[in-house]
Amino acid sequence: MSEEFENQQSGAPPSEPDGAAGKGGIESSQPPLLPAEPRHGMSKGAKVAIGAVVAIVLAAALYFLNNRWIAPATAQQVRAAGNYPMAPDFSVTDLNGQKINLLDYRGKVVVLDFWATWCGPCRIEIPQFIEMQSKYRDQGLAIIGLATQDQLASVQEFYKQFHMDYTVAMSNDRTEALYGGILGLPTTFVIGRDGRIYSKHTGATSGGVFEREIKELLAASSSADSPDFKPAVPPNSVEDVDLGTPGEINHEVPGVDISKLTPVQLAAFKKQLQAKNCTCGGCKFNLLDCRKEDTTCPVSRKAAREELTKFQSGAGAKGDETKPAETKAEGSKT
Amino acid sequence: MRKLFLLLLLASTGVPVWLAAQASPPVVEAHWVLPTDAVHAGSTTRVAVVATIASGYHINDHKPTLDYLIPTELKVDPGKEIRFTDVAYPKGTSVKFEFSDQPLSVYQGRLVVEATLKVAAGVAPGTYRMQGKLAYQACNDHACLAPTSVPLTLAVKVVAAGVPVRRVNSDVFSRAKSARAAGAN
Numbered sequence: 024m025s026e027e028f029e030n031q032q033s034g035a036p037p038s039e040p041d042g043a044a045g046k047g048g049i050e051s052s053q054p055p056l057l058p059a060e061p062r063h064g065m066s067k068g069a070k071v072a073i074g075a076v077v078a079i080v081l082a083a084a085l086y087f088l089n090n091r092w093i094a095p096a097t098a099q100q101v102r103a104a105g106n107y108p109m110a111p112d113f114s115v116t117d118l119n120g121q122k123i124n125l126l127d128y129r130g131k132v133v134v135l136d137f138w139a140t141w142c143g144p145c146r147i148e149i150p151q152f153i154e155m156q157s158k159y160r161d162q163g164l165a166i167i168g169l170a171t172q173d174q175l176a177s178v179q180e181f182y183k184q185f186h187m188d189y190t191v192a193m194s195n196d197r198t199e200a201l202y203g204g205i206l207g208l209p210t211t212f213v214i215g216r217d218g219r220i221y222s223k224h225t226g227a228t229s230g231g232v233f234e235r236e237i238k239e240l241l242a243a244s245s246s247a248d249s250p251d252f253k254p255a256v257p258p259n260s261v262e263d264v265d266l267g268t269p270g271e272i273n274h275e276v277p278g279v280d281i282s283k284l285t286p287v288q289l290a291a292f293k294k295q296l297q298a299k300n301c302t303c304g305g306c307k308f309n310l311l312d313c314r315k316e317d318t319t320c321p322v323s324r325k326a327a328r329e330e331l332t333k334f335q336s337g338a339g340a341k342g343d344e345t346k347p348a349e350t351k352a353e354g355s356k357t
Numbered sequence: 358m359r360k361l362f363l364l365l366l367l368a369s370t371g372v373p374v375w376l377a378a379q380a381s382p383p384v385v386e387a388h389w390v391l392p393t394d395a396v397h398a399g400s401t402t403r404v405a406v407v408a409t410i411a412s413g414y415h416i417n418d419h420k421p422t423l424d425y426l427i428p429t430e431l432k433v434d435p436g437k438e439i440r441f442t443d444v445a446y447p448k449g450t451s452v453k454f455e456f457s458d459q460p461l462s463v464y465q466g467r468l469v470v471e472a473t474l475k476v477a478a479g480v481a482p483g484t485y486r487m488q489g490k491l492a493y494q495a496c497n498d499h500a501c502l503a504p505t506s507v508p509l510t511l512a513v514k515v516v517a518a519g520v521p522v523r524r525v526n527s528d529v530f531s532r533a534k535s536a537r538a539a540g541a542n
Contacts, residue, residue, distance in 0.1 A: 141427050141494060142501040143456040172503045177425075207500040226500035227456055306383060 107219040108266055110135070110212065111201035115169065115192040118182055123167065123192055126218075132159075132240040133214040134166045134233065137194060137205045140177045144227035145209040149185055151230030155237060156189040162241045163216065169194035171205055200272045203265040204318055212264070215240045223264045265321060277314050278324040279331050292334050302326060384411045384495040384502060389511040390529045391474075393522040396515055399478035404441075405529055406431055406491055406509060408468040415463035416493040418449030422461045426494070427504050431470045433489035438480045439513055441487075443473040447536050454498045469533045480515050487511040 110133070112126045125133070136152065138145035149168075156166045166189035170178040175193060182191050199205045202212065206225070213222045213236050222236055270280035276296065281289055293311055301313030303322040310330065313323040387408035396402055410416055417426045433441045447469065449462035470491070490506040516522065 139501070139503075141425055141504070143423075143426070143454065143461075143496065144498075144500050146425075147456045207502055209500065 107215070107221055108264055109218055110214045110220045111266055111268075113198040113201060115195065115198065117190050117192040118179060121190075123190060125167075125214075128165050128167075128214075129218050130216050131163045131165045132216055132237055133212075134164070134237065135202075135212040135214060136166065136168045137171045137199070137202070137208060137210045138168055139171050139173045139208050140181045141173065142208045147227055148209055148211075148230075149187065151233070153186065153188060155230065155234060159237060159241060164237055164241060165190065167192070169198065171199065171208060197272055200267045200278070200318065203267055204278065204321070204324070206321070213237065213240065216243060220264050220266075265324075274315075276311065276327060276331075277318040279314070279327045281331070283335075288334075292331065295334055296327060296330055299326070299330065383507070384414050385409070385416060385491065385493055385507050387491045387507040387509060389509055390526045391511075391513070392524060392526060392530050394514065394525050395520070395522045396474070396476050396513060397518055397520075397522070398476055398480040398482075398515055401473060401475050403530065404472055404474045404511070405526075405533055406470045406472075406489075407529060408464075408470070408491055408507070410465055410468060410495070412466075413497050414495045415452065415465045415497070416468075416495050418462035418464065419446035420462070422459065423457070426461070429464060429468070429470075429491070429493045431472065431489065431491055432506075433472070433487060433509075433511075436485065436487055438477050438485050438515075439487055440475045440477070441472045441489075442475060445471045445537070447533075454496075456499070469529065469536065471533055471537075474513070476513070476515060482515050482517045482520075485513045485515060487513065 110125060112124060114122060114124050117123050125135075134152065134155070136145075136148070138148070140146070152166050152168070156164060158164075168187065168189065168191040170191065171194040173193070178191065178193065181187075194205075202210075209225075209227065211224045211228065211233075212220050213224075213233070215221050221240060224232070267278065268280060270282040271278050273279075273281060275281055275289060276293065281292065284292055296311035296314070297309045299310040301308045301310050301323050303313055303317070303320050306313055306316070308316055310323060310327055313320065314327050317323070385408050387406050390405045390407050392402055392404070416429050419428050419430060421428050429446070431444050431446075435441075447464075449464050451460040452463055452465070453460040487510070489509040489511065491509060492504065492506040494504040495502045
Protein backbone atom coordinates (compact mmCIF):
# COMPACT_ATOMS: atom_id res chain seq x y z
CA MET A 24 0.00 0.00 0.00
CA SER A 25 2.78 2.44 0.91
CA GLU A 26 4.77 1.44 -2.17
CA GLU A 27 1.76 2.12 -4.36
CA PHE A 28 1.36 5.51 -2.70
CA GLU A 29 5.02 6.38 -3.28
CA ASN A 30 4.77 5.35 -6.93
CA GLN A 31 1.76 7.57 -7.39
CA GLN A 32 3.66 10.43 -5.82
CA SER A 33 6.77 10.00 -7.97
CA GLY A 34 4.71 9.67 -11.15
CA ALA A 35 2.53 12.65 -10.39
CA PRO A 36 2.79 15.86 -12.40
CA PRO A 37 4.61 18.83 -10.90
CA SER A 38 2.57 20.47 -8.21
CA GLU A 39 2.97 23.98 -9.60
CA PRO A 40 0.01 25.39 -11.53
CA ASP A 41 0.13 24.97 -15.29
CA GLY A 42 2.24 27.63 -16.94
CA ALA A 43 3.77 28.97 -13.78
CA ALA A 44 7.23 27.67 -14.57
CA GLY A 45 6.95 28.87 -18.18
CA LYS A 46 6.06 32.37 -17.11
CA GLY A 47 9.10 32.57 -14.96
CA GLY A 48 11.24 31.38 -17.84
CA ILE A 49 9.91 34.05 -20.24
CA GLU A 50 10.41 36.82 -17.73
CA SER A 51 13.96 35.81 -17.10
CA SER A 52 15.05 35.14 -20.66
CA GLN A 53 13.30 37.81 -22.77
CA PRO A 54 13.04 41.58 -22.45
CA PRO A 55 9.55 42.89 -21.66
CA LEU A 56 7.44 43.84 -24.72
CA LEU A 57 6.03 46.91 -22.97
CA PRO A 58 8.02 49.56 -21.19
CA ALA A 59 8.37 48.81 -17.53
CA GLU A 60 5.70 50.51 -15.40
CA PRO A 61 6.88 52.63 -12.59
CA ARG A 62 7.00 50.59 -9.35
CA HIS A 63 4.42 51.79 -6.85
CA GLY A 64 5.23 49.58 -3.84
CA MET A 65 7.28 46.67 -2.81
CA SER A 66 9.62 44.71 -4.98
CA LYS A 67 8.65 41.18 -6.07
CA GLY A 68 11.11 39.72 -3.60
CA ALA A 69 9.50 41.59 -0.73
CA LYS A 70 6.04 40.38 -1.80
CA VAL A 71 7.27 36.79 -1.87
CA ALA A 72 8.85 37.22 1.55
CA ILE A 73 5.64 38.69 3.02
CA GLY A 74 3.59 35.95 1.36
CA ALA A 75 5.85 33.35 2.90
CA VAL A 76 5.52 34.93 6.35
CA VAL A 77 1.72 35.11 6.01
CA ALA A 78 1.65 31.47 4.90
CA ILE A 79 3.78 30.45 7.88
CA VAL A 80 1.60 32.44 10.29
CA LEU A 81 -1.56 30.92 8.80
CA ALA A 82 -0.11 27.43 9.01
CA ALA A 83 0.88 28.02 12.62
CA ALA A 84 -2.58 29.37 13.41
CA LEU A 85 -4.23 26.39 11.78
CA TYR A 86 -1.90 24.03 13.62
CA PHE A 87 -2.79 25.74 16.92
CA LEU A 88 -6.51 25.71 16.13
CA ASN A 89 -6.37 22.07 15.21
CA ASN A 90 -4.51 21.08 18.34
CA ARG A 91 -6.58 23.21 20.62
CA TRP A 92 -10.13 22.78 19.29
CA ILE A 93 -10.59 20.82 16.08
CA ALA A 94 -8.75 17.63 16.97
CA PRO A 95 -10.24 17.27 20.47
CA ALA A 96 -13.71 17.97 19.11
CA THR A 97 -13.26 15.43 16.35
CA ALA A 98 -11.88 12.90 18.80
CA GLN A 99 -14.83 13.53 21.07
CA GLN A 100 -17.22 12.98 18.19
CA VAL A 101 -15.45 9.79 17.21
CA ARG A 102 -15.55 8.66 20.81
CA ALA A 103 -19.24 9.48 20.96
CA ALA A 104 -19.86 7.62 17.74
CA GLY A 105 -17.98 4.64 19.17
CA ASN A 106 -19.87 4.63 22.44
CA TYR A 107 -23.26 5.31 20.97
CA PRO A 108 -24.02 3.09 18.00
CA MET A 109 -26.56 3.96 15.34
CA ALA A 110 -29.96 2.44 16.03
CA PRO A 111 -30.69 -0.17 13.35
CA ASP A 112 -33.57 0.77 11.10
CA PHE A 113 -36.63 -1.46 11.03
CA SER A 114 -40.11 -1.44 9.54
CA VAL A 115 -43.25 -2.58 11.29
CA THR A 116 -46.95 -1.85 10.98
CA ASP A 117 -48.53 -0.33 14.06
CA LEU A 118 -51.86 -1.26 15.61
CA ASN A 119 -53.57 1.45 13.54
CA GLY A 120 -52.25 0.02 10.27
CA GLN A 121 -49.59 2.70 9.77
CA LYS A 122 -46.19 1.61 8.48
CA ILE A 123 -43.41 2.63 10.85
CA ASN A 124 -39.79 3.08 9.77
CA LEU A 125 -37.36 4.10 12.46
CA LEU A 126 -35.49 6.25 9.93
CA ASP A 127 -38.56 8.49 9.67
CA TYR A 128 -38.04 9.43 13.32
CA ARG A 129 -34.62 11.00 12.72
CA GLY A 130 -34.62 14.37 14.43
CA LYS A 131 -36.79 13.09 17.29
CA VAL A 132 -35.81 11.48 20.55
CA VAL A 133 -37.17 7.94 20.47
CA VAL A 134 -37.86 5.60 23.36
CA LEU A 135 -38.01 2.13 21.85
CA ASP A 136 -39.62 -0.24 24.32
CA PHE A 137 -39.70 -4.02 23.83
CA TRP A 138 -42.48 -5.18 26.13
CA ALA A 139 -45.28 -7.73 26.51
CA THR A 140 -48.75 -7.81 28.03
CA TRP A 141 -47.84 -10.92 30.05
CA CYS A 142 -44.85 -9.16 31.63
CA GLY A 143 -45.60 -7.48 34.96
CA PRO A 144 -42.44 -5.32 35.02
CA CYS A 145 -43.34 -4.12 31.50
CA ARG A 146 -46.88 -3.18 32.46
CA ILE A 147 -45.75 -1.04 35.37
CA GLU A 148 -43.73 1.12 32.98
CA ILE A 149 -46.58 1.84 30.57
CA PRO A 150 -48.35 4.63 32.53
CA GLN A 151 -45.09 6.56 32.83
CA PHE A 152 -44.49 6.25 29.07
CA ILE A 153 -48.00 7.52 28.38
CA GLU A 154 -47.36 10.48 30.67
CA MET A 155 -43.96 11.27 29.13
CA GLN A 156 -45.30 11.02 25.59
CA SER A 157 -47.97 13.55 26.41
CA LYS A 158 -45.56 15.85 28.26
CA TYR A 159 -42.75 15.91 25.67
CA ARG A 160 -44.51 15.23 22.38
CA ASP A 161 -44.25 18.86 21.27
CA GLN A 162 -40.54 18.92 22.02
CA GLY A 163 -39.91 15.95 19.76
CA LEU A 164 -40.33 12.79 21.86
CA ALA A 165 -41.70 9.67 20.18
CA ILE A 166 -42.28 6.49 22.16
CA ILE A 167 -42.54 3.24 20.22
CA GLY A 168 -43.70 0.10 22.00
CA LEU A 169 -42.86 -3.20 20.28
CA ALA A 170 -44.92 -6.04 21.74
CA THR A 171 -42.69 -9.08 21.96
CA GLN A 172 -43.73 -12.76 21.96
CA ASP A 173 -47.30 -11.69 22.38
CA GLN A 174 -50.75 -12.18 20.86
CA LEU A 175 -52.12 -9.40 18.66
CA ALA A 176 -55.55 -9.59 20.32
CA SER A 177 -54.03 -9.24 23.80
CA VAL A 178 -51.96 -6.26 22.71
CA GLN A 179 -54.95 -4.55 21.05
CA GLU A 180 -57.04 -5.04 24.16
CA PHE A 181 -54.30 -3.69 26.40
CA TYR A 182 -53.72 -0.74 24.07
CA LYS A 183 -57.35 0.31 24.37
CA GLN A 184 -57.69 -0.46 28.05
CA PHE A 185 -54.64 1.60 29.03
CA HIS A 186 -55.30 4.38 26.48
CA MET A 187 -51.79 4.09 25.10
CA ASP A 188 -51.36 7.27 23.08
CA TYR A 189 -48.03 6.34 21.57
CA THR A 190 -47.11 4.07 18.68
CA VAL A 191 -47.48 0.37 19.41
CA ALA A 192 -46.67 -2.46 17.00
CA MET A 193 -45.95 -6.16 17.13
CA SER A 194 -42.26 -6.97 17.26
CA ASN A 195 -40.66 -9.64 15.10
CA ASP A 196 -37.59 -11.88 15.21
CA ARG A 197 -35.67 -9.76 12.72
CA THR A 198 -36.10 -6.51 14.64
CA GLU A 199 -35.18 -8.22 17.89
CA ALA A 200 -32.08 -9.71 16.28
CA LEU A 201 -31.07 -6.30 14.94
CA TYR A 202 -31.18 -5.02 18.51
CA GLY A 203 -28.87 -7.77 19.72
CA GLY A 204 -31.59 -10.22 20.73
CA ILE A 205 -34.09 -9.28 23.40
CA LEU A 206 -33.25 -11.50 26.32
CA GLY A 207 -35.40 -10.00 29.03
CA LEU A 208 -38.44 -7.75 29.11
CA PRO A 209 -38.84 -4.89 29.31
CA THR A 210 -35.80 -3.85 27.27
CA THR A 211 -35.79 -0.18 26.39
CA PHE A 212 -33.47 1.79 24.13
CA VAL A 213 -33.25 5.57 24.32
CA ILE A 214 -32.33 7.00 20.91
CA GLY A 215 -31.16 10.56 20.29
CA ARG A 216 -32.23 12.95 17.55
CA ASP A 217 -29.14 11.86 15.62
CA GLY A 218 -30.36 8.25 15.51
CA ARG A 219 -27.80 6.95 18.01
CA ILE A 220 -28.62 4.68 20.93
CA TYR A 221 -27.68 6.54 24.10
CA SER A 222 -28.82 4.02 26.67
CA LYS A 223 -30.32 0.59 27.09
CA HIS A 224 -32.31 -0.52 30.12
CA THR A 225 -33.26 -4.11 30.83
CA GLY A 226 -35.90 -4.52 33.48
CA ALA A 227 -38.36 -2.14 35.08
CA THR A 228 -36.78 1.28 35.22
CA SER A 229 -37.89 4.37 37.06
CA GLY A 230 -39.69 7.02 35.05
CA GLY A 231 -37.28 9.53 36.57
CA VAL A 232 -34.34 7.80 34.92
CA PHE A 233 -36.04 7.91 31.52
CA GLU A 234 -37.17 11.48 31.99
CA ARG A 235 -33.65 12.75 32.80
CA GLU A 236 -32.26 11.02 29.72
CA ILE A 237 -35.08 12.22 27.50
CA LYS A 238 -34.74 15.84 28.63
CA GLU A 239 -31.01 15.85 27.98
CA LEU A 240 -31.40 14.34 24.52
CA LEU A 241 -34.28 16.65 23.64
CA ALA A 242 -31.97 19.57 24.41
CA ALA A 243 -29.42 18.37 21.83
CA SER A 244 -29.64 19.47 18.21
CA SER A 245 -30.80 17.10 15.53
CA SER A 246 -27.53 17.12 13.63
CA ALA A 247 -24.98 16.82 16.41
CA ASP A 248 -24.07 13.99 18.69
CA SER A 249 -24.48 14.42 22.41
CA PRO A 250 -20.93 13.72 23.56
CA ASP A 251 -21.58 14.90 27.08
CA PHE A 252 -24.61 12.66 27.54
CA LYS A 253 -24.42 10.40 30.56
CA PRO A 254 -27.11 7.77 31.07
CA ALA A 255 -29.07 8.61 34.20
CA VAL A 256 -28.21 5.37 35.97
CA PRO A 257 -25.23 4.43 38.14
CA PRO A 258 -22.11 3.62 36.05
CA ASN A 259 -22.00 -0.01 37.17
CA SER A 260 -25.42 -0.68 35.75
CA VAL A 261 -24.91 0.91 32.33
CA GLU A 262 -25.40 -1.79 29.74
CA ASP A 263 -23.36 -2.33 26.64
CA VAL A 264 -25.42 -2.14 23.48
CA ASP A 265 -24.56 -5.20 21.44
CA LEU A 266 -26.46 -4.81 18.18
CA GLY A 267 -26.91 -7.30 15.41
CA THR A 268 -26.39 -6.74 11.70
CA PRO A 269 -28.54 -8.01 8.81
CA GLY A 270 -25.74 -10.48 7.96
CA GLU A 271 -26.03 -12.00 11.40
CA ILE A 272 -29.70 -12.78 10.96
CA ASN A 273 -29.75 -16.28 9.55
CA HIS A 274 -30.90 -19.76 10.50
CA GLU A 275 -27.58 -21.55 9.95
CA VAL A 276 -25.60 -19.84 12.71
CA PRO A 277 -27.88 -17.21 14.25
CA GLY A 278 -26.09 -14.09 15.46
CA VAL A 279 -22.96 -14.69 13.36
CA ASP A 280 -22.33 -13.09 9.97
CA ILE A 281 -21.72 -16.06 7.68
CA SER A 282 -22.48 -14.16 4.47
CA LYS A 283 -18.82 -14.14 3.40
CA LEU A 284 -18.40 -17.91 3.75
CA THR A 285 -18.75 -20.24 0.78
CA PRO A 286 -21.01 -23.28 1.23
CA VAL A 287 -17.93 -25.46 1.80
CA GLN A 288 -16.52 -23.01 4.33
CA LEU A 289 -19.89 -22.75 6.05
CA ALA A 290 -20.05 -26.52 6.47
CA ALA A 291 -16.52 -26.54 7.89
CA PHE A 292 -17.31 -23.64 10.21
CA LYS A 293 -20.42 -25.38 11.51
CA LYS A 294 -18.33 -28.48 12.23
CA GLN A 295 -15.90 -26.28 14.13
CA LEU A 296 -18.77 -24.93 16.25
CA GLN A 297 -20.15 -28.42 16.82
CA ALA A 298 -16.78 -29.49 18.20
CA LYS A 299 -16.90 -26.76 20.86
CA ASN A 300 -18.87 -26.97 24.07
CA CYS A 301 -21.13 -24.04 24.83
CA THR A 302 -19.96 -22.10 27.85
CA CYS A 303 -23.23 -20.37 28.60
CA GLY A 304 -23.50 -22.41 31.78
CA GLY A 305 -25.03 -25.84 32.06
CA CYS A 306 -26.87 -26.03 28.74
CA LYS A 307 -24.88 -29.12 27.66
CA PHE A 308 -25.16 -28.13 23.97
CA ASN A 309 -22.34 -27.73 21.52
CA LEU A 310 -21.76 -24.16 20.40
CA LEU A 311 -23.75 -24.50 17.17
CA ASP A 312 -26.81 -26.02 18.86
CA CYS A 313 -26.53 -23.50 21.67
CA ARG A 314 -26.77 -20.68 19.10
CA LYS A 315 -29.81 -22.26 17.50
CA GLU A 316 -31.48 -23.14 20.78
CA ASP A 317 -31.22 -19.69 22.32
CA THR A 318 -30.47 -16.98 19.79
CA THR A 319 -30.55 -14.29 22.48
CA CYS A 320 -27.73 -15.81 24.59
CA PRO A 321 -24.90 -13.24 24.63
CA VAL A 322 -22.35 -15.80 25.84
CA SER A 323 -22.72 -18.21 22.92
CA ARG A 324 -23.03 -15.31 20.45
CA LYS A 325 -19.70 -13.86 21.57
CA ALA A 326 -18.04 -17.30 21.54
CA ALA A 327 -19.38 -18.11 18.06
CA ARG A 328 -18.20 -14.76 16.69
CA GLU A 329 -14.74 -15.43 18.11
CA GLU A 330 -14.76 -18.83 16.45
CA LEU A 331 -15.62 -17.17 13.13
CA THR A 332 -12.65 -14.83 13.49
CA LYS A 333 -10.40 -17.80 14.21
CA PHE A 334 -11.89 -19.69 11.29
CA GLN A 335 -11.42 -16.81 8.87
CA SER A 336 -7.83 -16.26 9.93
CA GLY A 337 -7.05 -19.96 9.87
CA ALA A 338 -6.85 -22.64 7.21
CA GLY A 339 -10.58 -23.31 7.19
CA ALA A 340 -11.44 -20.18 5.23
CA LYS A 341 -8.60 -20.45 2.73
CA GLY A 342 -9.35 -23.80 1.15
CA ASP A 343 -12.36 -22.83 -0.92
CA GLU A 344 -12.67 -20.01 -3.42
CA THR A 345 -16.22 -20.57 -4.60
CA LYS A 346 -19.04 -18.05 -4.12
CA PRO A 347 -20.13 -17.10 -0.62
CA ALA A 348 -23.13 -18.95 0.79
CA GLU A 349 -26.45 -17.22 0.32
CA THR A 350 -27.68 -16.11 3.71
CA LYS A 351 -31.30 -17.05 4.01
CA ALA A 352 -33.54 -14.31 5.24
CA GLU A 353 -35.32 -14.64 8.54
CA GLY A 354 -38.54 -16.51 8.07
CA SER A 355 -37.47 -18.35 4.93
CA LYS A 356 -37.37 -22.12 4.99
CA THR A 357 -34.00 -23.68 5.54
CA MET B 358 -43.06 8.47 45.26
CA ARG B 359 -42.14 5.33 47.17
CA LYS B 360 -42.72 3.27 44.02
CA LEU B 361 -40.45 5.56 42.03
CA PHE B 362 -37.74 5.23 44.65
CA LEU B 363 -38.05 1.45 44.63
CA LEU B 364 -37.90 1.35 40.85
CA LEU B 365 -34.76 3.48 40.93
CA LEU B 366 -33.28 1.12 43.50
CA LEU B 367 -34.17 -1.84 41.30
CA ALA B 368 -32.57 -0.16 38.31
CA SER B 369 -29.37 0.42 40.22
CA THR B 370 -29.11 -2.99 41.84
CA GLY B 371 -31.19 -5.27 39.70
CA VAL B 372 -29.58 -4.81 36.31
CA PRO B 373 -26.14 -6.13 37.33
CA VAL B 374 -27.90 -9.13 38.87
CA TRP B 375 -29.85 -9.57 35.67
CA LEU B 376 -26.74 -9.35 33.54
CA ALA B 377 -24.97 -11.86 35.73
CA ALA B 378 -27.92 -14.17 35.31
CA GLN B 379 -27.60 -14.06 31.53
CA ALA B 380 -24.66 -16.44 31.73
CA SER B 381 -26.38 -18.77 34.19
CA PRO B 382 -27.82 -22.22 33.52
CA PRO B 383 -31.39 -22.43 32.17
CA VAL B 384 -33.92 -20.98 34.58
CA VAL B 385 -35.86 -24.25 34.91
CA GLU B 386 -34.49 -27.78 34.77
CA ALA B 387 -36.93 -30.67 35.00
CA HIS B 388 -37.09 -34.45 34.77
CA TRP B 389 -39.60 -37.25 35.20
CA VAL B 390 -39.63 -39.40 38.31
CA LEU B 391 -41.32 -42.81 38.53
CA PRO B 392 -42.20 -44.51 41.83
CA THR B 393 -41.05 -47.92 40.60
CA ASP B 394 -38.26 -49.11 38.32
CA ALA B 395 -40.79 -50.71 35.96
CA VAL B 396 -44.55 -51.10 35.49
CA HIS B 397 -46.93 -53.84 34.46
CA ALA B 398 -49.38 -53.78 31.58
CA GLY B 399 -52.83 -52.67 32.76
CA SER B 400 -51.45 -50.90 35.84
CA THR B 401 -51.96 -47.37 37.09
CA THR B 402 -49.33 -45.41 38.99
CA ARG B 403 -48.52 -41.86 40.07
CA VAL B 404 -45.55 -40.23 38.35
CA ALA B 405 -44.03 -36.81 38.84
CA VAL B 406 -42.08 -34.11 37.12
CA VAL B 407 -39.52 -32.54 39.43
CA ALA B 408 -38.47 -29.06 38.38
CA THR B 409 -35.76 -26.85 39.84
CA ILE B 410 -36.19 -23.11 39.38
CA ALA B 411 -33.04 -21.01 39.44
CA SER B 412 -32.51 -18.86 42.49
CA GLY B 413 -33.95 -15.36 42.15
CA TYR B 414 -36.51 -16.39 39.57
CA HIS B 415 -40.10 -17.50 39.82
CA ILE B 416 -42.54 -19.07 37.39
CA ASN B 417 -46.28 -18.53 37.52
CA ASP B 418 -48.71 -20.79 39.34
CA HIS B 419 -50.72 -23.15 37.14
CA LYS B 420 -53.64 -21.00 38.23
CA PRO B 421 -52.08 -17.53 38.14
CA THR B 422 -53.34 -14.74 40.35
CA LEU B 423 -53.85 -12.36 37.42
CA ASP B 424 -55.42 -13.29 34.12
CA TYR B 425 -52.59 -11.83 32.01
CA LEU B 426 -49.94 -14.11 33.53
CA ILE B 427 -48.89 -17.22 31.61
CA PRO B 428 -49.55 -20.38 33.63
CA THR B 429 -47.08 -23.20 34.19
CA GLU B 430 -48.31 -26.26 32.40
CA LEU B 431 -47.24 -29.88 31.95
CA LYS B 432 -47.99 -31.13 28.44
CA VAL B 433 -47.50 -34.74 27.39
CA ASP B 434 -47.97 -36.19 23.92
CA PRO B 435 -50.71 -38.82 24.08
CA GLY B 436 -49.63 -42.39 23.37
CA LYS B 437 -51.51 -45.57 22.53
CA GLU B 438 -49.83 -47.76 25.14
CA ILE B 439 -49.39 -45.22 27.91
CA ARG B 440 -51.60 -42.30 28.86
CA PHE B 441 -51.40 -39.51 31.42
CA THR B 442 -54.38 -38.19 33.35
CA ASP B 443 -55.14 -36.20 36.47
CA VAL B 444 -52.22 -33.81 36.33
CA ALA B 445 -51.96 -32.19 39.78
CA TYR B 446 -50.12 -28.95 40.38
CA PRO B 447 -49.18 -27.77 43.84
CA LYS B 448 -50.47 -24.46 45.16
CA GLY B 449 -47.93 -21.72 44.60
CA THR B 450 -46.34 -19.49 47.18
CA SER B 451 -47.83 -16.03 47.57
CA VAL B 452 -45.13 -13.41 46.97
CA LYS B 453 -45.36 -9.62 46.71
CA PHE B 454 -43.29 -8.15 43.87
CA GLU B 455 -42.56 -4.50 43.20
CA PHE B 456 -44.18 -4.70 39.78
CA SER B 457 -47.53 -5.82 41.15
CA ASP B 458 -49.92 -4.17 43.57
CA GLN B 459 -51.03 -7.51 44.94
CA PRO B 460 -49.14 -10.68 45.94
CA LEU B 461 -48.82 -13.25 43.16
CA SER B 462 -48.98 -17.00 43.49
CA VAL B 463 -45.76 -18.36 42.02
CA TYR B 464 -43.44 -21.34 42.11
CA GLN B 465 -39.92 -20.81 43.36
CA GLY B 466 -37.09 -23.23 44.10
CA ARG B 467 -38.49 -26.73 43.67
CA LEU B 468 -41.72 -27.75 41.97
CA VAL B 469 -43.24 -31.22 41.80
CA VAL B 470 -46.10 -31.81 39.36
CA GLU B 471 -47.79 -35.18 39.68
CA ALA B 472 -49.81 -37.16 37.15
CA THR B 473 -51.43 -40.55 36.84
CA LEU B 474 -49.82 -42.91 34.35
CA LYS B 475 -52.02 -45.61 32.88
CA VAL B 476 -50.51 -48.52 30.99
CA ALA B 477 -52.97 -50.13 28.60
CA ALA B 478 -53.78 -53.76 29.14
CA GLY B 479 -51.95 -56.11 26.85
CA VAL B 480 -49.00 -53.84 26.25
CA ALA B 481 -45.98 -55.95 25.37
CA PRO B 482 -42.93 -55.78 27.66
CA GLY B 483 -40.39 -53.24 26.52
CA THR B 484 -39.35 -49.63 26.99
CA TYR B 485 -41.76 -46.93 25.83
CA ARG B 486 -40.64 -43.34 25.45
CA MET B 487 -43.08 -40.54 26.13
CA GLN B 488 -42.42 -36.98 25.02
CA GLY B 489 -43.67 -33.96 26.87
CA LYS B 490 -42.71 -30.55 28.11
CA LEU B 491 -43.08 -28.25 31.07
CA ALA B 492 -44.17 -24.89 29.70
CA TYR B 493 -43.47 -21.84 31.83
CA GLN B 494 -42.74 -18.14 31.81
CA ALA B 495 -40.12 -16.95 34.27
CA CYS B 496 -39.44 -13.57 35.83
CA ASN B 497 -37.30 -12.18 38.58
CA ASP B 498 -38.56 -9.21 40.48
CA HIS B 499 -37.69 -6.64 37.84
CA ALA B 500 -37.76 -8.35 34.43
CA CYS B 501 -39.25 -11.32 32.61
CA LEU B 502 -38.01 -13.91 30.17
CA ALA B 503 -40.01 -15.03 27.15
CA PRO B 504 -42.36 -17.99 27.59
CA THR B 505 -40.52 -21.24 26.96
CA SER B 506 -40.55 -24.92 27.93
CA VAL B 507 -38.31 -27.71 29.16
CA PRO B 508 -38.49 -30.83 26.99
CA LEU B 509 -39.23 -33.99 28.93
CA THR B 510 -38.67 -37.57 27.86
CA LEU B 511 -39.99 -40.38 30.01
CA ALA B 512 -38.76 -43.93 29.43
CA VAL B 513 -41.31 -46.35 30.86
CA LYS B 514 -40.14 -49.91 31.23
CA VAL B 515 -43.03 -52.36 30.99
CA VAL B 516 -42.34 -55.82 32.36
CA ALA B 517 -44.37 -58.98 32.09
CA ALA B 518 -46.94 -59.82 34.74
CA GLY B 519 -45.29 -61.64 37.61
CA VAL B 520 -41.99 -59.87 37.19
CA PRO B 521 -41.47 -57.99 40.47
CA VAL B 522 -40.97 -54.21 40.42
CA ARG B 523 -38.88 -52.27 42.92
CA ARG B 524 -39.92 -49.04 44.62
CA VAL B 525 -37.68 -46.03 43.89
CA ASN B 526 -37.79 -42.28 44.51
CA SER B 527 -39.98 -42.70 47.56
CA ASP B 528 -38.69 -39.44 49.04
CA VAL B 529 -40.02 -37.45 46.09
CA PHE B 530 -43.49 -38.89 46.38
CA SER B 531 -43.68 -38.68 50.15
CA ARG B 532 -42.67 -35.00 50.03
CA ALA B 533 -45.19 -34.34 47.28
CA LYS B 534 -47.87 -36.04 49.37
CA SER B 535 -46.98 -33.87 52.36
CA ALA B 536 -47.02 -30.72 50.24
CA ARG B 537 -50.40 -31.70 48.81
CA ALA B 538 -51.78 -32.24 52.29
CA ALA B 539 -50.40 -28.88 53.44
CA GLY B 540 -51.93 -27.16 50.42
CA ALA B 541 -55.32 -28.72 51.11
CA ASN B 542 -55.33 -27.43 54.69
